[in-house]
Amino acid sequence: MVLVVPLLLFIGVTFLAPLGMMLLRSVHDPVVADALPETLGILGEWDGEGLPPEAAYEAIARELTRAREERTVGQVAGRVNRVESGMRSLFTRTARGLQDVTEGPWRDVMVGLDEAWGQPAVWNAVRATGQRFTARHYLNAVDMQRLPDGSVTRQPEERRIYMSLMWRTLWVSGAITLLCLVLGYPIAHLIAHSPPRRANLLLLLVLVPFWTSLLVRTTAWIVLLQTQGVLNDILVAIGLVGDDGRLTMIYNMTGTIVAMTHVLLPFMVLPLYSVMRAIPPRYMDAAASLGATPAQAFRRVYWPQTLPGVGAGSLLVFILAIGYYITPALVGGSSGQLISNMVAYHMQTSLNWGLAGALGGIMLAGVFVLYVLYDRLVGIERLSLS
């Protein structure tokens, strides 16, 4: 019992704390609140219509100048810009312009620098981003937004991207799971009911790809499927397609599905195999001797006994598929991207870490539900490894 403590602490620090930190980021963003505390204090009493009082202009002028000195104005501008477009340049330009001004009236000074400061929308955006704790990223991740008056509506049509991406991830994962089942069931059956020597040999054909590096297998599919690749060369050589009619099989959804099915197939075959191996052949013989046709015997006797394997394999493949990143990123092109790729995009390119955290949080919740389901059906301690 004491022996578990070191590892529990280790996992807590090296794994669970990072996850917690990511989830915290998805609801907690102190950048604007820390940079503009006085402004936000005054805006707290403002009714949101008309313009805020002179004191707000004075406060934001002082705080923007300070933010510029501390080089945080870019971060503040970026945050506000996510709520209201055009704010990034407004903030950085205003902060620069305020350098040369020493006294007010500040409203006139700021409206003089940019007319936008005379519009309530700017102030609403400041107030909205000034909250330390916010559901904004989660709303954003399900294509919703909060209007200045506090109501929640769907994003305008052209900004709805994440829900359709989530659905795409779900159906692609479902399709891959089904493909793995259709391809994996017969070979698991063949291996399970072969004599030991042959079974071992065939099992090797499943295990070698399973142990081979993911990047190697993905590279291999690029080599096989690209327009100047091996498969197209074969098709041209046997005259099935013309040299100018080479098929586009990669850098799109086809590429993602083919490569991912290949990567995940062993996760289906191995649990199926271990269930099928335990089914005595005499059950099928008994069914046949009682007059069942092969199809009946399969449907009524064999298939039901393999259901635990079907469930375990399918859940495992599905869980792994919805979190996949590397393969779609390398062979998916733009149409074969999944939700993970969007998380990576917001982590590395747009630097909208709050949104990345929210998308990750939603994925995590989905995987958690499936994980609990797996635990109920199969038991996590029986998670198969090879």
Added chain:
Amino acid sequence: MPALTSAAGSRQVPLGRYAYLAFCALVFLFLVAPILVIVPLSFNAEPYFTFTEGMLRFEGEAYSLRWYREIVENEEWRRSLVNSLTIGISATALATVLGTLAALGLANAHMPARRLVTGLLISPMVTPVIISAAGMFFFYSSIGLGQTHLGLILAHTALGIPFVVITVTATLASFDNNLTRAAASLGAGPVRTFRKVQLPLIAPGVLSGGLFAFATSFDEVVVVLFMAGVEQRTIPRQMWAGIREQISPAILAVATFLIGFAVLLLFAVEWLRRRNGSAPARR
């Protein structure tokens, strides 16, 4: 699927049986084709990813070792190999020690909240790796371990631990607790009992767990992508760059090396599994 039943049933329907075997053959081809195609192409004398006419006619000069020479001479590939081995071996050692201890603790009959604890310890394996990587990026850079070897070692240890916990737990399930009682009754202390009685018996499970942890680290690219600087690039990270940026058959040479390595690991694990009799690695 009548074709299926004909294989198991006593009545053979030849046509269905052949269709079934042909289908299986195609699936096996699908499984191994990518590997079969990479190995010969890595000996391509030309900078192409497809078989040249010379290769198809088996002409000697169509094949060469130029890509192997290139990766051996390349500073970046050499450094990435060193990084992969350093990080992989350190993470494996940590994961194996901590994971084995925890598995011993979990096997104790008085372990409270076993299900919850097992779930927590195994969670790095089921969490989508992009999410782990994102969280680790935030966390490790905030404590000053971003872009360091130590940070990557800790991260990879966390990812490898579930494999050790699972394999060792499975081995312990078939362990006869009377043996430890016998050792204790003969006057051996807990440490001595562990070293002389338990460890030799569960060693195959511990080793195969370690191999799984090593394979996980050696093949891991997402966390490395988020956390590593140029100095910490590993082999998979270098391949990633190669596939995305300047794709050259040198990658196929690395890939061939990795395939060979995978086969070695596979045989090691299978050998351990057979030694252990109780088949811990496979359910």
